Amino acid sequence: MVHNRGAKMLNFLTGSVVLAALVTALVALQNSERNIKIQHVTGERTKWRDKVRRKALKVHRAAVADDPESLAELELQFTVILNPFDPDDLQILDAIHILSAPGPKEELLRAFAERIALLLKHDWERAKAEAAPFWKRPEPEYRMSYDAYRKATYHRQDRTNPPVL
Numbered sequence: 001m002v003h004n005r006g007a008k009m010l011n012f013l014t015g016s017v018v019l020a021a022l023v024t025a026l027v028a029l030q031n032s033e034r035n036i037k038i039q040h041v042t043g044e045r046t047k048w049r050d051k052v053r054r055k056a057l058k059v060h061r062a063a064v065a066d067d068p069e070s071l072a073e074l075e076l077q078f079t080v081i082l083n084p085f086d087p088d089d090l091q092i093l094d095a096i097h098i099l100s101a102p103g104p105k106e107e108l109l110r111a112f113a114e115r116i117a118l119l120l121k122h123d124w125e126r127a128k129a130e131a132a133p134f135w136k137r138p139e140p141e142y143r144m145s146y147d148a149y150r151k152a153t154y155h156r157q158d159r160t161n162p163p164v165l
Contacts, residue, residue: 038131045127049120051081056116063099063109071100082119088143091115115146 055077062070075096082089095112099105122143129138 042127042131045123048081049123052116052120055081056113059096059099059112060109063105063112066102068100071096075100086143088115088119088145091146092119111146114149118144118146118149 055074059071059074059078062074075093078093078096082092084090092112092115095108095115099108099112122141125141129140132138
């Protein structure tokens with residue numbers, strides 16, 4: 001009887017050790033896959049943000065040089081890197097298109113730059129949130145629309161009411 005109890009205890013411990021090893025292996029696998037995903041997705045997002053910055057500078061230069069051919073090419077390039085279902089991204093494309101028209105461009109360039117800044121800020125915040133551990137992950141913030149941004153109390157051109165830094 002004592003021998004039977006010992007065998008049962010040994011079987012229980014062996015089963016517990018095997019179960020613990022399986023759980024540990026599954027958690028390690030999940031963590032490894034998450035780290036790989038974070039590393040690759042975050043890396044690709046970094047490259048994407050850099051590409052958007054470079055192309056935005058090219059848009060600015062082409063608009064100042066009044067080069068509609070370059071602006072048309074840049075509009076196409078932005079078309080394939082922006083979200084075709086996002087209204088704010090579509091407005092960035094519209095802004096590039098409007099910059100091709102003759103006339104003053106200062107306000108249009110400012111609006112374009114602000115739209116790009118909002119896009120990059122939103123993507124940066126998403127990347128930070130996704131890289132955080134699940135227990136510290138903040139609720140995803142929605143991208144601030146350009147209209148909401150314009151209604152904010154301070155803007156670069158409003159130098160009379162600057163924020164306290």
